[in-house]
Amino acid sequence: MHNPTELQKIIENAIPKxxxxxxxxxxxxxxxxxxxxxxxxxxxxxxxxxxxxxxDEVIKALDVALAIETFHNFTLVHDDxxxxxxxxxxxxxxxxxxxxxxxxxxxxxxxxxxNKHLSKVDVxxxxxxxxxxxxxxxxxxxxxxxxxEFETRDDVSIEEYIEMIRLKTAVLLGGAMKLxxxxxxxxxxxxELLYQFxxxxxxxxxxQDDILDVYGDPEKFGKQVGGDIISNKKTFLHLTAKQLxxxxxxxILLGNHENTEQKVAVVTDLYNNYGIxxxxxxxxxxxLAKAYQALDDLTVEESRKTNLRELTKQIxxxxx
Amino acid sequence: MHNPTELQKIIENAIPKxxxxxxxxxxxxxxxxxxxxxxxxxxxxxxxxxxxxxxDEVIKALDVALAIETFHNFTLVHDDxxxxxxxxxxxxxxxxxxxxxxxxxxxxxxxxxxNKHLSKVDVxxxxxxxxxxxxxxxxxxxxxxxxxEFETRDDVSIEEYIEMIRLKTAVLLGGAMKLxxxxxxxxxxxxELLYQFxxxxxxxxxxQDDILDVYGDPEKFGKQVGGDIISNKKTFLHLTAKQLxxxxxxxILLGNHENTEQKVAVVTDLYNNYGIxxxxxxxxxxxLAKAYQALDDLTVEESRKTNLRELTKQIxxxxx
Numbered sequence: 195m196h197n198p199t200e201l202q203k204i205i206e207n208a209i210p211k212x213x214x215x216x217x218x219x220x221x222x223x224x225x226x227x228x229x230x231x232x233x234x235x236x237x238x239x240x241x242x243x244x245x246x247x248x249x250d251e252v253i254k255a256l257d258v259a260l261a262i263e264t265f266h267n268f269t270l271v272h273d274d275x276x277x278x279x280x281x282x283x284x285x286x287x288x289x290x291x292x293x294x295x296x297x298x299x300x301x302x303x304x305x306x307x308x309n310k311h312l313s314k315v316d317v318x319x320x321x322x323x324x325x326x327x328x329x330x331x332x333x334x335x336x337x338x339x340x341x342x343e344f345e346t347r348d349d350v351s352i353e354e355y356i357e358m359i360r361l362k363t364a365v366l367l368g369g370a371m372k373l374x375x376x377x378x379x380x381x382x383x384x385x386e387l388l389y390q391f392x393x394x395x396x397x398x399x400x401x402q403d404d405i406l407d408v409y410g411d412p413e414k415f416g417k418q419v420g421g422d423i424i425s426n427k428k429t430f431l432h433l434t435a436k437q438l439x440x441x442x443x444x445x446i447l448l449g450n451h452e453n454t455e456q457k458v459a460v461v462t463d464l465y466n467n468y469g470i471x472x473x474x475x476x477x478x479x480x481x482l483a484k485a486y487q488a489l490d491d492l493t494v495e496e497s498r499k500t501n502l503r504e505l506t507k508q509i510x511x512x513x514x
Numbered sequence: 515m516h517n518p519t520e521l522q523k524i525i526e527n528a529i530p531k532x533x534x535x536x537x538x539x540x541x542x543x544x545x546x547x548x549x550x551x552x553x554x555x556x557x558x559x560x561x562x563x564x565x566x567x568x569x570d571e572v573i574k575a576l577d578v579a580l581a582i583e584t585f586h587n588f589t590l591v592h593d594d595x596x597x598x599x600x601x602x603x604x605x606x607x608x609x610x611x612x613x614x615x616x617x618x619x620x621x622x623x624x625x626x627x628x629n630k631h632l633s634k635v636d637v638x639x640x641x642x643x644x645x646x647x648x649x650x651x652x653x654x655x656x657x658x659x660x661x662x663e664f665e666t667r668d669d670v671s672i673e674e675y676i677e678m679i680r681l682k683t684a685v686l687l688g689g690a691m692k693l694x695x696x697x698x699x700x701x702x703x704x705x706e707l708l709y710q711f712x713x714x715x716x717x718x719x720x721x722q723d724d725i726l727d728v729y730g731d732p733e734k735f736g737k738q739v740g741g742d743i744i745s746n747k748k749t750f751l752h753l754t755a756k757q758l759x760x761x762x763x764x765x766i767l768l769g770n771h772e773n774t775e776q777k778v779a780v781v782t783d784l785y786n787n788y789g790i791x792x793x794x795x796x797x798x799x800x801x802l803a804k805a806y807q808a809l810d811d812l813t814v815e816e817s818r819k820t821n822l823r824e825l826t827k828q829i830x831x832x833x834x
Contacts, residue, residue, distance in 0.1 A: 215652075217656075218663065220659060220663065221659040272618055272619070272622060275618060276615040295595075295662060296659075298595060298618060299658055299662075302592060302621075302625070303652060303655040303656075306625075306651045306652045307652075309629060309644065309648050310652075313648060317641050320637070321633065321637050324633040328626055328633060335619055335622050335623040336535070336537075336623075339538045339540060339541040339619055340538055342615060342616075
């Protein structure tokens with residue numbers, strides 16, 4: 195078995211070796227660019243970890259791991275266009291560097307590249323691999339659609355928000371786990387438990403993200419603390435506060451403020467008065483507990499689960 | 515065996531029955547919209563025709579036909595964004611109706627829908643079906659990239675143009691034929707011949723399009739005759755004329771004109787002086803002959819080929 199760092203290394207080594215056609219250069223350079231920007235490679239590592247629960251031949255899952263990482267990066271390219279984002283991981287976004295049309299098209303071809311990686315799996319598992327991947331990809335698109343729609347809606351409920359982050363973020367973690375399980379030879383029950391593990395971890399992960407955005411250590415967070423408050427993002431914290439506050443406090447949450455620093459300060463105060471951080475933590479832990487339950491229920495030797503427990507700890511204790 | 519009209523009917527009946535999730539409505543409504551705008555359904559009909567060369571169970575290929583039609587419509591949605599096109603088949607384009615971000619995302623999910631259709635084929639042919647589809651999809655994206663790049667380049671050669679239309683238009687017809695052949699149970703040689711038939715027919719089809727754009731009957735053409743001349747599109751006619759004309763005639767082809775009508779008139783005159791229509795027809799017939807040769811070489815009873823010969827005739831004798 196490989197530890198998480200070794201698995202990440204396998205992915206990092208494999209990515210520069212992916213052979214894209216040399217021409218048209220402007221179609222394939224953006225793919226190499228976005229794929230090389232790094233990140234923690236959590237999703238492909240999860241694929242490999244799921245496979246290693248069932249077999250020592252982790253390399254059997256490499257193509258699926260690359261499919262998941264390519265698909266994830268494709269969503270980043272298209273999401274950045276939709277969000278009009280100038281930067282991604284501190285570097286120019288693809289559409290900033292190559293233009294919007296080029297970014298649309300390079301994204302499209304990344305979807306094809308994902309499918310090419312996928313089609314290399316053992317033909318015995320090809321059909322369930324495709325079904326899982328397509329369902330996952332569809333969910334991610336639906337999540338992005340809801341996320342966009344929520345920006346202009348004033349009546350988003352907490353349930354709707356959880357459903358949105360489930361689709362946009364969590365199903366991809368669930369899908370990564372299930373795909374790794376299928377390639378590793380898991381039976382249906384274990385594959386489904388690993389899907390549940392990944393999906394619940396994904397919701398917990400995103401709730402943690404929402405909390406860090408307000409309560410992260412500015413020295414360690416990497417982004418501007420309070421970014422979600424400044425942009426009035428309808429996060430779990432925002433929606434929970436909106437439900438609890440007195441009518442006369444609505445202006446603090448939704449109104450205009452002198453400047454962004456002051457806005458972050460008074461909204462954070464409001465959150466503190468209503469114990470929003472604790473409520474969010476409770477919600478987060480609910481999903482984390484479901485993830486751990488799925489892991490417990492998995493009919494695999496406990497020693498094989500160490501990596502997943504370690505990864506979960508790393509993800510949930512992160513400060514950025 | 516079904517005649518071309520019957521096959522078209524099978525497609526037209528199947529499209530409204532595709533079950534998309536009800537929510538998010540704004541993600542799936544654009545798909546139903548673009549898929550319902552019609553067109554000749556040439557690509558899915560070609561899939562079915564290829565299948566019927568080898569088996570009477572044409573219905574086995576319906577999912578692949580729908581995959582090809584969905585993929586084709588996906589490319590229309592994204593190409594229309596890139597081309598900033600307001601209309602498609604006389605109706606508003608998806609991005610005009612739902613906005614660019616929504617159109618990007620609905621296009622993305624159409625790619626997933628194509629793959630979902632594909633994954634329903636018999637598992638015995640799943641792998642070659644995927645490989646053929648992915649190679650086709652990749653080629654189409656490369657063709658669109660080249661088409662965009664040619665707009666701002668002044669040194670496009672005739673060979674490059676042919677390669678661009680091969681990728682952008684012809685590989686999808688080749689892919690449709692090959693996919694239908696695989697599903698029908700064709701051996702590799704026949705599948706490859708049908709790919710060649712489709713691809714060469716596709717190049718001939720596009721060259722015919724270029725000719726019709728200048729020499730079509732205004733009563734029957736459906737679009738403005740001379741549109742390519744007005745937009746300085748680097749078609750086969752334009753590039754051939756550019757090679758042949760005297761230096762002092764360059765201004766007629768590339769310079770400014772009083773108005774678009776006058777421009778169409780004098781450029782058409784220039785084309786006539788150099789026999790551009792005949793040269794284009796010769797080139798077109800070269801590819802058409804290759805297509806017919808592939809059809810002749812096919813080791814299938816001649817009576818089964820009637821439909822393909824009929825479709826080819828219809829396509830090449832069309833006036834719009």
